[in-house]
Amino acid sequence: MKMVLSQNASAIRPLNLYPWVYISLVFGASLALPDKACTFKVALQNFQTIFSWELKNHSIVPTHYTLWYTIMSKYEDMKIVEDCTNITRLFCDLTGLWDNMPETYIPRVVGFKGNTVLVSCIDSVFLPMNMTLEPPDFEIVGSADHINVIVKFPSRAPKTIDVERLQHHFYLIIEQRSEEMVKKHKPRINGNITGDFIYVMDKLIPNTNYCVSIYFEPKNLGTITKSPLKCALLPGQEPESSESAKIGGIITAFLIATVFISSVVTLKRTGYLCLRLDLPSALNFSNRPTRIFLELPPLEAVDTVEVIYVSRKKKVWDYNYDESDSEEEATPTTSAGGYTRHGLILQPLTQASTSSPDSEESQFTDPDVDEPDLPEDEAEPLLVPGPRAEQSEPASGPCERRASPLQDPFSKKDSSATEGSEDRIIFNVNLNSVFVQALDDDGDVSPMLPEETVDLEDPSEMESSFLIAREDGMPPPFPSPSEECLGSEDASSEESDTSESDADIRDGYIMR
Amino acid sequence: MTTGCILQIALLLCFSITALSRSFNLLQFQQRSTNLECQRLMMKLSGTPESCLNNRTNFEVPKEIEQPRQFQKEDAVLVIHDMLLQIFEIFGKNLSHTGWNETIIENLRSELSDQIDRLKAILDENTEEENPTWENSTTMLWHLRNYYTRIVQYLNAKSYSSCAWTVVWTEIYRNFSFISTLTDYLQN
Numbered sequence: 001m002k003m004v005l006s007q008n009a010s011a012i013r014p015l016n017l018y019p020w021v022y023i024s025l026v027f028g029a030s031l032a033l034p035d036k037a038c039t040f041k042v043a044l045q046n047f048q049t050i051f052s053w054e055l056k057n058h059s060i061v062p063t064h065y066t067l068w069y070t071i072m073s074k075y076e077d078m079k080i081v082e083d084c085t086n087i088t089r090l091f092c093d094l095t096g097l098w099d100n101m102p103e104t105y106i107p108r109v110v111g112f113k114g115n116t117v118l119v120s121c122i123d124s125v126f127l128p129m130n131m132t133l134e135p136p137d138f139e140i141v142g143s144a145d146h147i148n149v150i151v152k153f154p155s156r157a158p159k160t161i162d163v164e165r166l167q168h169h170f171y172l173i174i175e176q177r178s179e180e181m182v183k184k185h186k187p188r189i190n191g192n193i194t195g196d197f198i199y200v201m202d203k204l205i206p207n208t209n210y211c212v213s214i215y216f217e218p219k220n221l222g223t224i225t226k227s228p229l230k231c232a233l234l235p236g237q238e239p240e241s242s243e244s245a246k247i248g249g250i251i252t253a254f255l256i257a258t259v260f261i262s263s264v265v266t267l268k269r270t271g272y273l274c275l276r277l278d279l280p281s282a283l284n285f286s287n288r289p290t291r292i293f294l295e296l297p298p299l300e301a302v303d304t305v306e307v308i309y310v311s312r313k314k315k316v317w318d319y320n321y322d323e324s325d326s327e328e329e330a331t332p333t334t335s336a337g338g339y340t341r342h343g344l345i346l347q348p349l350t351q352a353s354t355s356s357p358d359s360e361e362s363q364f365t366d367p368d369v370d371e372p373d374l375p376e377d378e379a380e381p382l383l384v385p386g387p388r389a390e391q392s393e394p395a396s397g398p399c400e401r402r403a404s405p406l407q408d409p410f411s412k413k414d415s416s417a418t419e420g421s422e423d424r425i426i427f428n429v430n431l432n433s434v435f436v437q438a439l440d441d442d443g444d445v446s447p448m449l450p451e452e453t454v455d456l457e458d459p460s461e462m463e464s465s466f467l468i469a470r471e472d473g474m475p476p477p478f479p480s481p482s483e484e485c486l487g488s489e490d491a492s493s494e495e496s497d498t499s500e501s502d503a504d505i506r507d508g509y510i511m512r
Numbered sequence: 513m514t515t516g517c518i519l520q521i522a523l524l525l526c527f528s529i530t531a532l533s534r535s536f537n538l539l540q541f542q543q544r545s546t547n548l549e550c551q552r553l554m555m556k557l558s559g560t561p562e563s564c565l566n567n568r569t570n571f572e573v574p575k576e577i578e579q580p581r582q583f584q585k586e587d588a589v590l591v592i593h594d595m596l597l598q599i600f601e602i603f604g605k606n607l608s609h610t611g612w613n614e615t616i617i618e619n620l621r622s623e624l625s626d627q628i629d630r631l632k633a634i635l636d637e638n639t640e641e642e643n644p645t646w647e648n649s650t651t652m653l654w655h656l657r658n659y660y661t662r663i664v665q666y667l668n669a670k671s672y673s674s675c676a677w678t679v680v681w682t683e684i685y686r687n688f689s690f691i692s693t694l695t696d697y698l699q700n
Binding site for chain 1: 544547548551552555560561562565568569570571573578679682683685686688689690692693695696
């Protein structure tokens with residue numbers, strides 16, 4: 001604020017004082033004004049416009065003051081405030097006089113000591129900017145989940161307060177603080193108020209401390225003066241309220257579920273969401289037990305049989321048709337270019353002998369001991385140990401075992417048998433690696449083709465093996481275990497195709 | 513198919529209404545900022561109204577501006593736009609006798625110009641729609657133009673003197689107080 005000090009006070013008789021002050025006020029504005037000696041303040045206290053002043057020069061102590069004022073929006077003479085004439089206090093209630101907020105007021109304060117004018121100050125006050133909006137008095141009453149804020153208006157207001165008009169220029173703010181959270185309430189006051197104004201802050205959390213502050217927030221330039229905080233600890237929640245909260249929660253959950261389902265249905269009907277209920281048969285697991293996935297694949301069935309070795313040997317295939325059968329029988333070894341067939345009689349073992357789960361080998365027994373008189377057809381050998389036929393299992397264990405027991409039975413014929421007499425030898429053989437002809441009553445022969453594997457990684461070796469077999473007329477020697485173990489399933493299939501060209505199938509046998 | 517179209521139209525309407533309401537809320541926020549900034553700039557212009565009491569005059573602010581009653585937000589936009597435009601033009605007059613800082617004046621006019629453009633954009637959006645209170649707004653604007661014409665005529669009559677500008681300065685400062693009140697009506 002800008003103040004004007006007019007220290008032209010002099011000893012003037014009281015009767016001539018007021019006309020002189022009036023003239024001074026009217027024409028003083030156009031005169032050269034001395035330094036400002038007063039500080040003007042205007043505040044809105046409890047919706048009352050309080051104008052106050054203070055002298056900067058404390059050496060000047062007037063005994064009483066008189067307030068004059070005018071406005072800038074139109075040409076008006078200085079008006080004296082009747083309630084603020086010859087007052088000893090340093091403030092004046094201008095409620096009802098300075099109620100036009102957008103107005104620029106020009107107050108003038110004249111200080112007297114007796115009848116002498118000691119000081120005269122004039123300044124301009126623009127209410128929207130210069131008025132300090134002091135917070136009103138208030139009280140708070142806390143309940144379970146709400147707080148009643150009672151804003152106290154002046155009980156004996158000289159004039160009704162046009163709060164609605166004042167609200168065009170500032171907001172009444174009720175600030176709610178809870179820990180770090182701050183929430184502002186802007187209650188709207190309608191009409192004129194002469195009593196208390198009660199505002200309810202609801203939906204509060206029980207057993208929580210809330211602090212409340214009230215202030216006016218100007219819409220134009222101005223300062224904010226907040227009231228001291230008043231706090232209230234809300235009482236704890238009663239059990240009934242917890243039950244109601246549960247019910248409310250259930251209802252809320254039901255409503256959320258309803259909205260969600262209806263949204264899905266709506267989206268599905270409108271085509272924004274496609275849900276298929278008829279799943280393809282491949283994805284239908286309803287009729288399949290889940291344990292099917294836990295079952296291990298079935299192991300290869302291995303039957304334990306007893307093979308009886310027949311001493312009579314028969315040349316199965318030979319290019320020399322002049323030789324007699326007796327010579328063949330006399331010579332157990334086959335001639336070149338042919339395979340020798342061993343007559344074996346299969347006899348199931350006892351239950352005790354077959355109980356071993358790890359038994360993948362069969363026992364070969366000399367057929368002369370048990371059935372020496374078998375006919376030739378019936379005593380047809382059931383086993384022709386293939387030279388490379390024992391490679392059905394790629395594991396190293398079986399490969400190592402095959403190295404020693406699966407020797408050519410002829411080599412064991414003259415030697416002492418591992419078990420039994422000379423005409424009877426018992427050995428183990430993997431049925432997967434031999435050709436087995438079952439002896440039926442009808443005399444039909446049903447060959448069983450074993451899996452054959454060969455090391456295709458070394459085609460030259462494979463080819464040389466076949467060449468040796470052709471020259472000697474004997475099955476080629478067993479490859480070394482290490483070579484056998486290099487075989488693969490793909491290789492075995494290819495070798496099977498290859499061996500078919502070299503093999504001669506006769507009477508259900510495959511000759512290699 | 514029909515249900516899908518209805519759903520899409522409903523969503524479009526919802527989004528449009530939301531966007532329009534958001535635009536008015538944003539405009540209100542911008543208008544408040546402009547008011548405060550303009551008042552802050554005007555306070556930097558020195559003036560001693562108490563020394564120019566003899567130059568006072570009554571410019572006769574329209575009653576519907578001084579004591580607004582139930583403004584439509586579209587009308588409020590129209591009135592605020594016209595008031596800011598007139599203030600912008602007044603501060604473009606001869607200011608040589610004032611001794612005011614030209615930079616402050618330019619900043620003030622720039623602030624006014626930006627907000628005038630924002631209001632103009634909103635007015636253009638609402639031009640096609642029929643406004644039932646358009647006749648009242650036209651009358652109000654006519655009163656408003658006369659009011660500002662009187663201010664300009666006063667300046668001319670006083671030869672753009674310093675005290676004349678001080679009196680106009682206090683009057684324009686009042687205008688921003690009126691505009692602050694009208695800004696409340698921009699809320700949805």
